[in-house]
Amino acid sequence: MHLQTLPGLFISHGSPMLALNPEQVGPALARLSLNLPRPQAIIVMSAHWESEALELSHAIRPETWHDFRGFPEELYQIRYPAPGHPELAESIIQRLAEAEITAHANSTRPRDHGVWMPLLHMYPEADIPVVEISIPHHFSADQLYQLGQCLAYFREQQILIIGSGSITHNLAELSWSRDTPTPVWAATFSQQIISALKNGDYDKVLQWQTLPYIKQNHPSLEHLAPLFFSMGTGSRFSLVHSSFSMGALGMDIYRFD
Template sequence: MTLPTLFVPHGGGPCFFMDAGGGPPDSVWRPMQAYLAGLVASLPERPRAILMVSGHWETPAVTVHVGERPALLYDYYGFPEHTYHLRWDAAGSPEVARRTAAALRAAGHEVVVEAARGWDHGVFVPMMVAVPGADIPLVQMSLRADLDPAAHIAIGRALAPLREEGVLIVGSGMSFHSLRARGPQVTAVATEWDDALTAAVTEADPARRRERVASWDSLPHARFAHPEAEHLLPLMVALGAGGDDAAVRDYRDVVMGWVVSGYRFG
């Protein structure tokens, strides 16, 4: 069974866990929470491991975490004290991590491995929702700091064989990420951006899809939606790993005036 690949929104900080008593999040985040909560059940089979690339880890060369029990990195600021004690105690998978590094090296990519960094909130916050039992091992991989779109699509393509080995490849970011632009006055422009991005991502011809998405900054309002590209680049990895499979938008909502989408390949 070949698993699909995913690009998912991870929300803002610990947005799904702001209630110290464990109650539901603010209503604006509930549709995103419901989408994340249904991800594993929507797959053709339960993954044996997850390989995740987050918009919150950039390194000069692609870096793969090979640790057995990564800690959590609370890399957000100004949130309630209890959110710095959240737990998601899944295991790492050194075997999948080393398989990932080997696949990348075989394709000519420079790769570094490390075992010290904790999982950032682009990993553990959505995974607390998607895999609340923390019972699927996870490996985190960094973005390359140059944020080259075509290079990240190529990185994803090198990882595609892992899909046939029970590994779910997930890009975690946000399809719109402009922290200074919020509110209903942003929605019309965000909609135009989202429509253009979705048209590129779901292009039926795989080669043309890769070309259009690699040229994302030529789309309408691209640099308004992403003044910096790090939250969009996980999409490139997921798209590349999706190969020639069909692409669909399987989530769309308006959050803080932003139009936010999630995508599935295969």
């Protein structure tokens, strides 16, 4: 059987409410999945799994974790029962070991909304195995990029690799009223990232400290970190989608081939 090469993706997963109100990004994710060969499996790095050491989910049937509070009850009824893939997790650990990167299997980790939120729109049947990978606290942008480079090999095995975060993520600045204009600091940040990636200037993004309005867009870095990982999976960038939700929450989707 000929296996097709899948891209690496960066997906801004947005508010948990996108499960109930998909806005523009839900249809964009659905279209994206229809345009891709069906994956054999999916590897996701989520902003919502920070860890001391590098870990991978190893459970056969991970629970759906509603890792948020204060939302409508119907949101807590959603399940994403896609199977895990312990064999793939073992293969990843082995490949990382060959690159002298130590990773550990975690068989108890439930599946956070950074994983199931985008996949709910892409593969609603929840029938493709998923392995989640953590973000170690001590990893630099360059190390996350190298991690993506190391795992890019799996794209050739018809495995989809996703970094799930958010291109902007300052929850204190979000607006719950409709039609709130996007602030200059958020729009500028997104535009600068897209421009750098289009020009192949990955170093500009990896040197995140120098990006415009970095602290306003990312008071903490965990939602930008999956982008560094995704960038490592491919050298050809294309913009799949760009929009804003709740004023300042960037909903960009990027593709790396």
